[in-house]
Amino acid sequence: MTRINTNVSSLVAQNRLQNSNNDLQTSLTRLSTGLRINSGSDDPAGLIASEALRSEITGLNKAISNTSRANQIISTADSALGQVSNLLNDVRGLVVEAANTGALSSEEIAANQLQIDSSLEAINRIAQTTTFQGRKLLDGSLGFQTSAGTNFAKVKDLQVDQASLGSTGKVSVDVTVSKAAEQASVAVADIPAGISATAATGDITFTSQTAAVASTLDFTLGGEDFTLTADTAGAAGDDLTITVVASGGSGSSPVVSKSGDDYTITLASDSTATADDIATAFNAFVDANDDDATLTTTGGATNVGAATLTQTALAGGADAGTAETATINLTASVAGTASNIASINYVEDAGTTTPTASFDSDTGALTITVNDASSVTLSSVVDAIEAGTDFTAEIETGGDFTTFDPTISTAASANLVDGVDAGGGLAEAAVFELQGANGSEVFNVSKNTSIDELVSQINLVSDATGVKATKDGTTLNLTSTAYGSDAVVDLRVINEAASGTLTAAVGAGKRDTGADIQAKVNGIEANGKGNSLNINTSTLDLSLTVEDGSSDNISFDITGGGAKFQLGADVVGNQQARIGINSVNTARLGGTSGKLFELSSGGAASLANDPSKAAEIVGQAIEQVTGIRGRLGAFQSTTLDSNLISLNETLSNLQEAESSIRDADFAKESANLTRAQILVQSGTNVLSLANQNPQNVLSLLR
Numbered sequence: 001m002t003r004i005n006t007n008v009s010s011l012v013a014q015n016r017l018q019n020s021n022n023d024l025q026t027s028l029t030r031l032s033t034g035l036r037i038n039s040g041s042d043d044p045a046g047l048i049a050s051e052a053l054r055s056e057i058t059g060l061n062k063a064i065s066n067t068s069r070a071n072q073i074i075s076t077a078d079s080a081l082g083q084v085s086n087l088l089n090d091v092r093g094l095v096v097e098a099a100n101t102g103a104l105s106s107e108e109i110a111a112n113q114l115q116i117d118s119s120l121e122a123i124n125r126i127a128q129t130t131t132f133q134g135r136k137l138l139d140g141s142l143g144f145q146t147s148a149g150t151n152f153a154k155v156k157d158l159q160v161d162q163a164s165l166g167s168t169g170k171v172s173v174d175v176t177v178s179k180a181a182e183q184a185s186v187a188v189a190d191i192p193a194g195i196s197a198t199a200a201t202g203d204i205t206f207t208s209q210t211a212a213v214a215s216t217l218d219f220t221l222g223g224e225d226f227t228l229t230a231d232t233a234g235a236a237g238d239d240l241t242i243t244v245v246a247s248g249g250s251g252s253s254p255v256v257s258k259s260g261d262d263y264t265i266t267l268a269s270d271s272t273a274t275a276d277d278i279a280t281a282f283n284a285f286v287d288a289n290d291d292d293a294t295l296t297t298t299g300g301a302t303n304v305g306a307a308t309l310t311q312t313a314l315a316g317g318a319d320a321g322t323a324e325t326a327t328i329n330l331t332a333s334v335a336g337t338a339s340n341i342a343s344i345n346y347v348e349d350a351g352t353t354t355p356t357a358s359f360d361s362d363t364g365a366l367t368i369t370v371n372d373a374s375s376v377t378l379s380s381v382v383d384a385i386e387a388g389t390d391f392t393a394e395i396e397t398g399g400d401f402t403t404f405d406p407t408i409s410t411a412a413s414a415n416l417v418d419g420v421d422a423g424g425g426l427a428e429a430a431v432f433e434l435q436g437a438n439g440s441e442v443f444n445v446s447k448n449t450s451i452d453e454l455v456s457q458i459n460l461v462s463d464a465t466g467v468k469a470t471k472d473g474t475t476l477n478l479t480s481t482a483y484g485s486d487a488v489v490d491l492r493v494i495n496e497a498a499s500g501t502l503t504a505a506v507g508a509g510k511r512d513t514g515a516d517i518q519a520k521v522n523g524i525e526a527n528g529k530g531n532s533l534n535i536n537t538s539t540l541d542l543s544l545t546v547e548d549g550s551s552d553n554i555s556f557d558i559t560g561g562g563a564k565f566q567l568g569a570d571v572v573g574n575q576q577a578r579i580g581i582n583s584v585n586t587a588r589l590g591g592t593s594g595k596l597f598e599l600s601s602g603g604a605a606s607l608a609n610d611p612s613k614a615a616e617i618v619g620q621a622i623e624q625v626t627g628i629r630g631r632l633g634a635f636q637s638t639t640l641d642s643n644l645i646s647l648n649e650t651l652s653n654l655q656e657a658e659s660s661i662r663d664a665d666f667a668k669e670s671a672n673l674t675r676a677q678i679l680v681q682s683g684t685n686v687l688s689l690a691n692q693n694p695q696n697v698l699s700l701l702r
Contacts, residue, residue, distance in 0.1 A: 009690035017683030024676035030669045036661075053658035059569030060651045067644045070565040074636045077137045077581060080130040081629045084138075084584055087119045087126075088625060091599065092618045094119075098607045099615070113607045117600055120586050127585040140583030142563040149555035154547045156592060157532075160580050161631050162541035163558050170559045171540065172522075179518040180551035181483040181531045184436075186491050186512050188476040188505045194425030194450020197335035203396070204328045204344060204368075206378065215240060215317030222307035224275040224299025228263075230314055231292035237317035240293055244278075244309035246271070254278050256285035262311065263293070271306045275299025326378050327396040332419055334390055340419045341366045355384040359391070366391075425450040430496035430503075434458065436466030436489060437482050451476055463612075480514055483548060484530030487514030517546065538574075545592075567643050579635055584625060591620030 030036055094112040098104065130138045144160035149172075165171055215230040215237030221244055230237025239261045247266050252273045255266040265282060267273060273281075275297040282295040332339030342364030352371045359366050368384065370376045378395055385393040425448040433442050441461050445454065451471050458469035462481060467489050470477045480487035492509035493502050516528035522540065526533040531550070534543035546554065561580065568575025582588060586597040593616040598605040605614040 007690060007694055009693055010687060013683060013687035013690045017680065017687055020676055020679035020683050023672065024680050027669050027673035027676050031666065031673060036669075050658055050661045053654050053661070056569055057651060057654050057658060060647055060654065063567060063569050063575075064644060064647045064651065066566045067640050067647065070567070071636060071640045071644070073132045073137065073563070074632050074640065076132050077130065078629055078632050078636075080126050080138055081584065081625055081632070084123055084126055085622065085625050085629065087123055088589075088618060088622045091116050091119050092615070092622065095599075095607065095611055095614045095618055099611045109607050113601055116607070120596065120600055123589070123596070124585045127583055137581060138584045140585075140588065142579075142581040143561055143583065144578075144580040145559050145561040147557040147559050149557065151552045151554045152556050154550050154552055155544050155554060155556075156547060157545040158542070158556075159544070159582065160542045160558055160562070161536075162577065162579050162635075163562060164539040164574075164576070164578060165558065165560065165562075170557050172557050173540070173542070173555065174523075175519055175521050175526075175533070175544070175554040177517065177519040177546070177551050177553055179515070180549050181517040181528070182515040182549070183483050184480040184487045184489040184512045184514040186478045186489045186506070186510050188478070188491070188502060189474065190505060191426065191451040191454065191474050191476050191501055192424035193452065193474065194448055198419060199335040200330075200332040200337075200339040200341065200419030202330050202341065204330065206326045206328070206381075212320040213316065213318040215314035217242065217312055217314040219309055219312055221278070221309055222275070222299075222302075222304030224297060224302050224304055226275070226279070226295060226297045226299070228314060229294050229296070230317060231294055233317070234319045235317045237292070237314055240314040241311050242309065242314075243311040244307060246306035246308050252277060254281040256282050258285070258289065258291065265309075267304070267306050267308075269306050272303055273305075274301045275304055276301060278304060328378070328382055328385070328393050329396055330385065330391045330393050332391055335419065337419045339390060340364055344368070346370075355381050357381075357384040357388040359389040424448060425453070426501045428497040428500035430500055431494040432496070432502055433492045433494055434465055434467055434478070434490070435492070436480055437487050438466035439464050440490075441465050442494070482514070482530060484514050484516045484528075486530065488512070565640075567639070568647075577635075577639060579632075581628070581632070584628070589621040589624055590617045591624065593617050593620055596621050 094116050098109045098112045101109070127138045128136070130136065135141075144163060146158065146160070163171055212233035214233045215235075217228040217240075219226050219228070219242070228240070228242055230240055240263070241261060242263045242265070244265045244267065246269050252268075252271060254271070254273050254277060257264045257266070263282070265278060267278075276299070279295045279297045282293075285291075286293050286295075330341075338361050341359075343366070345365055345367040347367060347369040349369050349371065352369050355368065355370045355376055357366065357368050366385075366389065368381060370381070382393045382395060385391055426445060427447070429445065429447045431442065431444045433440055435441075441464060443457060445457070451474060454476055455469045455471055458465075458467065458478070462468045466481050466487070467478055468481055470479070478489050478491060480489050488511070490509070490511040491502075491506055493500075493506065496503050514530075517531055517533055518528055519526050519533050521533070521535045521542070524535050524537060526535045530545075531548055532543060532545040535541070544554075546552075562578035563581060564576055564578045566575070567577055586600075587595055589596040590598075593613060594605055596617060597603065598617060599614050600606065602609075604610060605617055607614065
């Protein structure tokens with residue numbers, strides 16, 4: 001090369017040196033930043049992919065942070081619910097202890113009530129004060145909100161645990177019931193109503209009155225005593241009069257005449273009539289004329305002579321007095337027809353010092369024996385009946401008289417036939433076992449037990465068996481108190497004669513189970529249990545209970561509420577979760593039996609009012625709190641924990657992918673640096689040599 005204006009070799013060396021310097025600068029930049037891509041020119045496509053990955057990594061980091069925060073919130077709520085559960089268990093223990101009224105004093109039960117009141121206050125306080133960064137967790141503010149639709153009033157208990165409300169902010173729920181829940185039922189036919197034995201009862205009526213008294217007249221005639229007596233008792237006899245006159249005739253026979261009620265005896269002036277002659281003549285006249293008077297004398301054959309007597313009237317006659325009535329009520333001590341009284345015998349016996357009584361069950365004869373020579377008190381007759389028979393007796397109020405003369409009293413009563421033997425009911429004595437969902441009970445019933453008595457005995461322990469009894473005519477219906485497949489009625493005849501009523505109706509036994517509700521929720525087949533149903537999908541998790549045996553379709557809307565957690569890197573519905581946390585205050589805890597606040601002093605389920613109901617409410621409240629804790633725990637372990645693991649693994653993969661695109665390979669870049677350094681040094685030397693080439697022209701000019 002002998003040209004000096006253009007040094008091609010120098011130009012080539014310069015270009016090469018420039019490229020080497022660029023390579024050296026690139027290697028130094030990558031080694032100093034650790035990044036392969038430091039500007040868009042380094043790798044445009046790689047930069048785009050790297051920035052996209054960086055965006056995803058940022059979202060994932062926040063999703064991990066959100067999940068950890070959600071985990072902390074759930075743990076806070078679970079810790080508070082654990083304290084509520086402990087308080088409820090304490091309340092349950094106090095209720096069970098207070099039911100032991102035979103061993104606990106009223107003061108001890110009152111002390112238990114005070115502890116329950118304190119526990120209820122503590123539960124309300126926990127519900128109001130459990131917060132996370134100022135947000136209350138258990139006061140119901142995190143529960144889902146609903147709007148009623150068709151037949152929503154038939155929903156007894158609704159709990160929305162999780163729901164995805166989407167972009168519209170609500171979700172409609174349609175419950176289509178294809179089959180209602182059923183109870184278990186066993187029918188036992190042809191059990192007669194039965195008749196209970198009845199004791200004989202009745203009255204004995206005694207009547208007492210004053211007897212009529214005949215009028216009498218005592219007079220003296222010729223020194224002899226005579227008595228004139230009216231034959232008919234009563235005051236009317238007082239109208240009779242008698243006159244004795246002496247006439248001029250002769251003879252010993254008296255002459256008797258009568259005018260109205262006036263008798264006249266005429267004697268001869270020289271009469272030799274004796275007292276007996278006068279009485280005989282008078283009585284003969286009376287008999288002949290059917291009159292009502294009798295003349296008696298104590299004179300006998302004594303000559304009366306021509307005595308006279310001024311007209312004299314009879315006196316002292318009295319009519320019968322008004323009757324008095326007293327009643328003795330009798331009741332047999334032994335029920336049945338054997339105590340019926342077929343006849344009542346009233347016996348007067350002078351040898352009886354006090355009244356006696358006896359009853360012949362074979363003939364049905366009641367015999368009362370009294371002394372006819374003395375007055376007898378009615379109360380002594382009562383004592384005699386109770387001492388000598390299987391009857392209890394009492395004097396009926398208002399009809400008593402202190403004494404009565406048995407010679408003039410009567411005992412009158414209709415025969416007592418009200419005693420009835422037991423009849424109907426079971427044909428034979430039986431032992432049977434009845435089992436339900438709550439337990440079993442063995443019944444030992446006698447012959448003739450009626451259907452009403454069976455119903456009463458079974459219902460007396462229905463809380464222990466879970467089976468209630470009703471009757472339809474002569475059919476005994478045994479029905480489970482619960483609904484669903486867990487409800488059962490199992491009747492087993494343990495011991496009964498072959499001709500027994502139960503054996504004839506059900507053989508050795510009979511069993512039936514209930515049926516669960518069958519329904520769909522938004523077209524998805526729901527899990528049915530009794531009258532309750534639930535579904536658990538990625539978008540909706542709820543449970544509800546309908547009215548017993550209801551088959552009506554139900555609709556409602558979930559319009560908001562719930563605690564929404566952002567669990568993914570993208571703000572879309574399928575990367576979010578809403579979970580409902582209902583209030584756990586005493587007005588919301590409980591179930592179909594009632595609410596927890598009813599256990600407070602003066603409440604319907606306080607220890608003083610209804611400890612049995614209190615036990616049921618506390619049991620349902622414990623189940624409710626346990627259910628909330630279980631649901632939150634499941635959300636924590638299956639959703640949050642698994643999501644956290646998945647996010648961390650995805651983050652690692654994305655960071656690795658982003659690193660492979662953008663980070664510098666130090667081994668490679670170190671080699672490139674060394675190469676670039678050598679090339680720069682080499683290029684510098686070459687450029688120096690190339691710049692010396694024009695000087696070679698001077699040698700031609702020398």
